[in-house]
Structures are given as C-alpha cells and as structure tokens.
Amino acid sequence: MDLFKFFNKEETKSKDIARERLKMVVAQDRSGISPQVLETLKIGIIELLSRYMEIDEKSVQIQLIRNATGYRNASSELVANIPIRKVKVQAR
Amino acid sequence: MGEVIVVTSGKGGVGKTTTTANVGTALALQGNRVVLMDADIGLRNLDVVMGLENRIVYDLVDVVEGTCKLKQALIKDKRYDGLYLLPAAQTRDKTAVTVEQMKALSDELKKQFDYVLIDCPAGIEQGFKNAVAGADRAIIVTVPEVSSVRDADRVIGLLSANGLEEPQLIINRLKIDMVRRGDMMSIEDTLDILGIGLLGVVPDDETIVVSTNRGEPAVSNSQSLAGQAYINIARRILGEDVPVMDFDADQGFLAKLKRFFGIGAHSASEHA
Numbered sequence: 578m579d580l581f582k583f584f585n586k587e588e589t590k591s592k593d594i595a596r597e598r599l600k601m602v603v604a605q606d607r608s609g610i611s612p613q614v615l616e617t618l619k620i621g622i623i624e625l626l627s628r629y630m631e632i633d634e635k636s637v638q639i640q641l642i643r644n645a646t647g648y649r650n651a652s653s654e655l656v657a658n659i660p661i662r663k664v665k666v667q668a669r
Numbered sequence: 670m671g672e673v674i675v676v677t678s679g680k681g682g683v684g685k686t687t688t689t690a691n692v693g694t695a696l697a698l699q700g701n702r703v704v705l706m707d708a709d710i711g712l713r714n715l716d717v718v719m720g721l722e723n724r725i726v727y728d729l730v731d732v733v734e735g736t737c738k739l740k741q742a743l744i745k746d747k748r749y750d751g752l753y754l755l756p757a758a759q760t761r762d763k764t765a766v767t768v769e770q771m772k773a774l775s776d777e778l779k780k781q782f783d784y785v786l787i788d789c790p791a792g793i794e795q796g797f798k799n800a801v802a803g804a805d806r807a808i809i810v811t812v813p814e815v816s817s818v819r820d821a822d823r824v825i826g827l828l829s830a831n832g833l834e835e836p837q838l839i840i841n842r843l844k845i846d847m848v849r850r851g852d853m854m855s856i857e858d859t860l861d862i863l864g865i866g867l868l869g870v871v872p873d874d875e876t877i878v879v880s881t882n883r884g885e886p887a888v889s890n891s892q893s894l895a896g897q898a899y900i901n902i903a904r905r906i907l908g909e910d911v912p913v914m915d916f917d918a919d920q921g922f923l924a925k926l927k928r929f930f931g932i933g934a935h936s937a938s939e940h941a
Contacts, residue, residue: 590851599815
C-alpha cells in the first residue's frame with residue numbers, strides 16, 4: 578500500500594504486512610468474489626467509464642477491502658482507483 | 670442441562686486437542702462434571718494427550734452404532750473428579766457417523782454433564798460438520814500466523830451458517846518476544862481481523878510439550894504459564910471476569926518505562 582510506505586520511515590514490520598495481507602484475503606474469502614470475477618468487473622467498469630472519459634487503464638486499481646470498523650458484521654467494500662486523463666465532451 | 674462446546678480451528682496443528690484437554694480438565698478442577706469428546710474419527714489423539722490411551726475399550730462409533738452403551742464407552746479419569754473421555758474410533762473414518770447421530774449423542778451427554786467439550790477435527794468437511802452439529806457454543810483456536818488466522822475466519826463464517834453466531838477466540842502460542850519486535854501479530858491485530866470476542870491468550874510454552882509427553886494436562890502443573898492461561902479460560906467460561914495475563918510481568922522497570930513513553934515495540938498485554 579502506498580499510504581503505508583509514505584508514513585513509514587523505517588522498514589515495515591512483518592506483522593503489519595501480515596495484517597494487511599490477511600485483511601485483503603479475508604475480505605475476498607468472505608465476499609465469495611473470486612479474483613477472476615474481480616478482473617471481469619474491472620474490464621466492465623473501464624468499458625463503461627470509457628464512454629464518458631479517457632481512462633488511464635494501466636493504473637486502474639480495484640480491490641475488495643473490509644469496512645473500516647473492523648467488526649464481523651461490517652460489510653466488504655469495493656474500492657476503485659481510476660485515474661481520469663480527460664473527460665470527453667458529451668456527444669449528442 | 671449442560672452446555673456443549675465445540676473446539677475448532679479450520680487449520681490443523683494449532684492446538685485444538687491441547688486446548689480441549691486443558692480447558693476440560695480445568696473445568697473439572699473447578700468442580701464441574703465434564704466429558705471430553707474426541708470427534709476426530711480415524712485420527713484420535715485426545716486419549717494420548719490426556720494419558721488415557723491404555724484404558725479405551727469402546728469408542729464413539731461403538732456408541733452410535735449401538736455396539737455398547739454410552740456409559741461403557743466413557744472413560745473416567747481417576748486423577749480428576751468428574752472428568753470423563755469419550756474416545757474417537759481409530760480404525761474407522763468420518764463417514765461412520767452422521768450429523769443426526771452426533772447431535773443425538775451431544776444431546777444425551779449434556780443431560781449427564783455440566784460441560785461437553787468436543788475436539789473437532791481439522792478441516793471443514795464431514796468431520797467438522799459432525800462436530801459442530803450438537804454444539805451450543807464454539808471456541809476457535811488460532812495461532813497468530815496468516816494461514817491459521819485465515820482458516821479461522823473461514824470457520825467463523827461456517828459456524829455462523831450452522832447457527833453458532835458468537836464464537837469466542839483463543840489465541841494460542843503467542844510469542845511475546847516476537848510480538849514486541851513487531852514480527853508476530855499481536856492480540857489486537859488478530860482480533861481486528863477476525864472481529865470476534867476474545868476468550869483467552871495462551872503463551873507459547875515448552876511445558877505444554879513436556880506435559881503432553883507425560884500425558885498430564887498442563888493445568889495440573891502450577892509452574893506452567895500456559896496451564897495458568899487455560900485455567901483462566903475455564904474461569905471465563907464459568908462466567909468469571911478474569912483479566913488477560915500480564916505477559917510483561919517478568920520485564921524490568923526500564924523496559925516498562927520505555928514502553929510507557931512509546932520507545933520500542935508495543936507489548937502484547939497493552940492490547941488485551
């Protein structure tokens with residue numbers, strides 16, 4: 578995670594790496610959404626958004642994460658990071 | 670009417686059997702009638718951990734199939750008043766019993782005992798389904814490592830699907846020094862991922878190996894730190910409010926002062 582590197586001056590502790598990796602993998606396990614489905618979803622989102630704006634496709638990141646509260650009943654969240662190059666002028 | 674508690678984990682080798690043996694013995698030491706049921710058919714081990722392997726005549730499958738009466742299969746532990754073992758069959762496999770049969774057996778046992786502790790097999794297949802079928806509550810054992818915690822999370826989901834909504838967690842084999850260095854997930858880290866209630870923390874302790882070698886539960890050894898942790902867990906099951914052990918008790922004043930000012934790694938007990 579970029580945020581991690583930014584705030585951490587010294588080397589990241591191995592237990593923090595473990596925790597972050599686990600959070601990801603557990604969110605994925607719980608959601609029942611496979612990496613393949615996530616990839617398909619990513620392609621679909623890019624396709625849809627490309628109608629309206631120019632997307633930096635290579636930098637698109639889509640991840641499932643746990644809700645910030647960290648409790649069992651908290652839902653998973655789909656977080657998409659989609660850099661926009663240029664918004665297209667709406668064609669009529 | 671007693672309570673049926675299943676001890677489960679998903680991953681193997683994290684200490685389910687040791688936990689069942691020690692928590693069960695501790696509950697008996699507190700004056701309860703306790704039966705330890707080994708649900709790991711084909712791979713029984715609760716008998717050797719308890720040091721009762723030479724006393725087995727009949728087993729769980731014999732009871733279920735009607736080869737013997739329940740009473741005949743129950744092994745009384747002569748060292749601890751009120752403690753019994755129902756061993757698993759060793760020459761059969763998990764398909765020898767059904768969910769319905771296990772549920773009926775659990776129901777029968779809780780009429781006779783205050784606590785029925787079920788040692789669940791590893792995995793999430795038939796053996797797991799059998800073991801949780803008759804349970805009123807569940808204890809999840811995990812070690813603070815990625816594979817174990819991930820499996821624990823899977824099991825939490827499966828327990829919930831079986832109507833066991835509020836399992837409680839035992840964090841086993843916590844290595845205090847590694848936690849301090851930031852090389853092992855702390856109690857807080859593990860709880861943050863799994864999001865369930867904490868029943869107890871058992872430190873990594875060589876006395877467990879020694880007591881298992883001898884077939885004597887660690888709770889009977891007053892020198893065993895892990896044994897003390899298991900006694901605390903039993904007391905919490907009985908409803909007592911027992912704080913999580915202070916793992917830093919052996920640390921010097923300077924170490925505590927340093928941690929107080931945030932120098933060096935955080936201690937495990939601060940998160941408890």
